[in-house]
Amino acid sequence: MDFWLQIVANGLLLGGVYALSAVAFSLEWGVLNIVNLAHGSFIMLGAYLTWMLFTSPLRVDPLLSAPVDFALLGGLGFLMQRLLLNRVMRGQFFLTLLLTFGIDQVLVNTGILLWTADPRAVTPAYSSRSLALGALTIPYTRLAVLAVAVGITVALASFMRHTRLGRAINATGMDLDAASLMGVRLPVVFALTMGLGCGLAGLAGAFYSLNFPFSPQIGGDLTLRAFVVTCLGGLGNMYGPLLGGLALGMVESVASVVVGSGAVDATAFVILVLILALRPQGLGGRAVA
Template sequence: MLAIQTIADGLVLGGLYALSAVGFSLIFGVMGVVNLSHGALVMIGAYLAWFVWHSLGVDPLLAIPVVMGVLAVFGYVYQRVLIQLAVDRSSHVASMLVTFGVALMLRNTLVLVFSPDLRSITPSYSGHPLVLGSIVLDPVRLAALAASLVLLGALAMILQRSKMGRVIRATAQQELAARLCGVNAHHIYGLTFAVSAAFAGAAGAILGIVLPFSPPDEGLWTLNAFVVVVLGGVGSPAGALVGGLVLGVMSTGTSQLIGAAFPNAMMFAVLVLMLLVRPSGLLGNAFAGSR
């Protein structure tokens, strides 16, 4: 029974990992840019949701559309102004340093605006555990998992069915060919970044009701996104979901079986092994063959 409870907890955590990583994965897949400020975007989402909840009493899950809107605008501008310039003037690896610099700036700004203290959001429906036989489920965590899955499904639909999704995928596969077909590649990159930032923000809002958070956590969430992408595969919501769930279960499993201090070590050991054995992830790269 303990095993089932561990797996259930792992899945809830995994849904959150998946959602927080999907935007990172999209940017990596479409543009080849590693966005080290992704975790900072997640934290901005968490703080926006906290602010709305704290000052207006709006439930964080209801605030998600607002958070996503704000971050989408931010993401679009960020890409068009900074990232594109860095990629054009230097290299993809150097653009990574630009995103790291932005992550530092964002973290510092969050500390100045919201203080470095730990924050947490407690929605009205918390504290009424749902008991199913011998498994105890927290409604907050269930809501978090459900919201994560709905959003991941929505993103998959957007990418597969909508015109924007088709253009994004086309640009990812071959930028030149897409441009020859009349696609404004820079605009599409901006849009991709906007989508990515929006989903990072949504993940942050959901994160707020599950875990306490503070600005320095951004590094951790960037690393998590990395591991999820390497585990699952680049560029697709399905890959992020697989990677996220595997990571979640692995993390709760490790702290249960080996010791509470070891999930991180396990996580990175699996990351390195996975890179060596199958660098394209369990589901492979959605857009191109990776070396």
């Protein structure tokens, strides 16, 4: 019994990592209709920024560098949207796909040039400590990721609903022309949304670096996971990434025991296909008439 409780706890904690990684991806896709293939590389940049600050003479704690990552990568995302992606927003979907793929390649190769392809890790004193709850062992860093994922999801949902800018972002995601008629300046809202998304990806990178080793090539896998989590959780629901992340984490955790670690990815994708076959809008998404 304790063994299975631990598996469930591991699944929830892993789900927190996935959810935190996917919140921004889902926001960008839902509002801007951009499947941002550079998303994972922004998480990678967040991880490296955290590592640089941690290994600097100041030895900045990763929890303190997370807001710095948010601000710097948010600014970079804003500029990326304003200078590049806004030029093709009214074009065909594949143009943004192609452009973000190109940006991803630039970021990965710049990362290799700057930091080499060697894996790095951020290991503050508390990174190996765990909370013991009876027979359960819960690493503090994983618990922090889950707490931040829930906190950011709730804060983002509240921001989108109760603030003027949040409502404008929401409206833009639903109907570009109608939002424009209300006075929303679409290029600015596009850039702010991408800035927010890339900032959150940077913040996710800070927490990623606390939990996993990383190299400049981690982005591809992270983007794929974020894509799966967003499909699972469903677009159009701010809580979708949390739901999808927890579902994927749980499936992977249980699958690693039942079918073995070699078949975890295959099992997760089979279950994704099954869930989407039964509920195409995802677990938390709205059905489209």
